[in-house]
Amino acid sequence: MKIRLLLSCLTFLIAACKPAEQPGATAPSDAPTAVTAPAAKSNQPQVLVANYPLQYFAQRIAGDAVEVRFLAPKDEDPAFWHPDETAIAAFQGADLILMNGATYSKWADKITLPESKAVDTSASFKASLIQVNETSTHSHGPGGEHSHSGTAFTTWIDFKQASLQAKTVRDALIRLVPAAKQAMETSYDNLQDELNTLDDRMSVLSRRLVNQPLVASHPVYHYLARRYGMSLKALLWEPENVPDDKAMADLNGILSGHRARWMIWEGTPAQESIEKLESVGLKSVVFDPCGNVPESGDFMSVMKANVEALEKAFQ
Numbered sequence: 470m471k472i473r474l475l476l477s478c479l480t481f482l483i484a485a486c487k488p489a490e491q492p493g494a495t496a497p498s499d500a501p502t503a504v505t506a507p508a509a510k511s512n513q514p515q516v517l518v519a520n521y522p523l524q525y526f527a528q529r530i531a532g533d534a535v536e537v538r539f540l541a542p543k544d545e546d547p548a549f550w551h552p553d554e555t556a557i558a559a560f561q562g563a564d565l566i567l568m569n570g571a572t573y574s575k576w577a578d579k580i581t582l583p584e585s586k587a588v589d590t591s592a593s594f595k596a597s598l599i600q601v602n603e604t605s606t607h608s609h610g611p612g613g614e615h616s617h618s619g620t621a622f623t624t625w626i627d628f629k630q631a632s633l634q635a636k637t638v639r640d641a642l643i644r645l646v647p648a649a650k651q652a653m654e655t656s657y658d659n660l661q662d663e664l665n666t667l668d669d670r671m672s673v674l675s676r677r678l679v680n681q682p683l684v685a686s687h688p689v690y691h692y693l694a695r696r697y698g699m700s701l702k703a704l705l706w707e708p709e710n711v712p713d714d715k716a717m718a719d720l721n722g723i724l725s726g727h728r729a730r731w732m733i734w735e736g737t738p739a740q741e742s743i744e745k746l747e748s749v750g751l752k753s754v755v756f757d758p759c760g761n762v763p764e765s766g767d768f769m770s771v772m773k774a775n776v777e778a779l780e781k782a783f784q
C-alpha cells in the first residue's frame with residue numbers, strides 16, 4: 470500500500486512536470502485527492518451529482534448498482550460552489566453526471582463536461598422555468614458574491630418537477646446499468662409515490678394559502694409558490710443572521726404593500742430574529758429547500774417536515 474501510494478505520488482510529480490509527454494499518463498483520478506473531493510470507493514460506475522436532491526434520487530433508485538458521489542462541501546450552497554481541480558477531474562472522469570439544469574451549477578459555465586455523460590435532469594420542463602429579475606448581489610458562505618437574477622433553480626420543491634427530475638435520473642441510470650432496470654423501475658415507483666403524496670398534501674394546503682400574502686427570507690421558493698398558489702415576496706436574509714435596522718426596513722417596505730403574517734425561512738432562525746419578526750406581526754416557519762446534505766434525516770424526511778410545518782402554520 471505504501472509503495473503504491475509512493476509510486477502514485479511519484480507518477481503524479483512526473484506527470485505534473487510533463488503533463489503532455491507522458492505516454493499512458495496517469496489518469497486524474499490517480500492524483501492525490503484534495504479535501505473537498507474524496508476518491509472513488511468502489512469499482513462501480515461513478516455517478517457524479519450537482520446537488521443533494523439528485524444524490525438522494527440516484528441513491529434511492531440505483532441502490533448499490535452505482536457509486537453516487539456529491540462533492541460540494543457541507544457548508545456551501547452547491548449552486549454557487551467552485552469545484553477545485555480534483556473535483557473537476559472527478560466530474561470529467563465520471564460515467565454519468567447528473568446536473569440540475571435551470572442554470573443551477575454556476576461553475577458549469579466555465580468547465581467543459583463530457584457531453585455524452587452529462588444529463589440535464591430538468592430538461593423535460595425547460596420551457597416552464599421561471600426567469601427572475603434581481604438586481605442586487607449578496608453572499609452566503611465561501612462562494613463569494615452572487616445574484617439570484619436569471620433562471621430560478623430550486624426546481625425540486627415543486628414536487629411534480631421533483632418527480633420529473635427523478636424520472637430522468639432513473640432513465641439515465643438504466644442506460645448506465647441496463648441489468649438493474651427492473652429494480653430501478655420499482656425503486657423509482659416507490660420514490661414517485663412519496664413525492665406524489667407530498668404534492669397532494671401541498672395541493673390541499675394551497676387552498677388555504679391562496680389568500681395569504683407570505684414573505685420568504687431568501688429568493689429560492691419560486692417553484693413552490695407557483696405550483697401551490699402562494700403569493701410570496703422574498704428578502705435576502707440568512708437564517709444565521711439576526712436582521713439589522715436596514716434588513717427590518719427592507720421587510721417593512723415589503724409589508725406596507727403585502728400584508729404578510731408569516732415568514733418562510735430556509736433554516737431555523739435565531740430566537741432573536743423570531744422575536745424581532747413577532748414585533749412587526751410576523752410568525753416564522755421553516756421550509757428547508759435541502760440543496761445540500763441535511764444535518765439530520767434525508768431529503769424525504771426534511772420535505773415531510775417542511776410540509777408538516779406549513780400544515781401546522783396554516784391549519
Ligand SMILES: [Zn+2]
Pocket residue numbers: 607608609615617687
Ligand atoms: Zn443567495
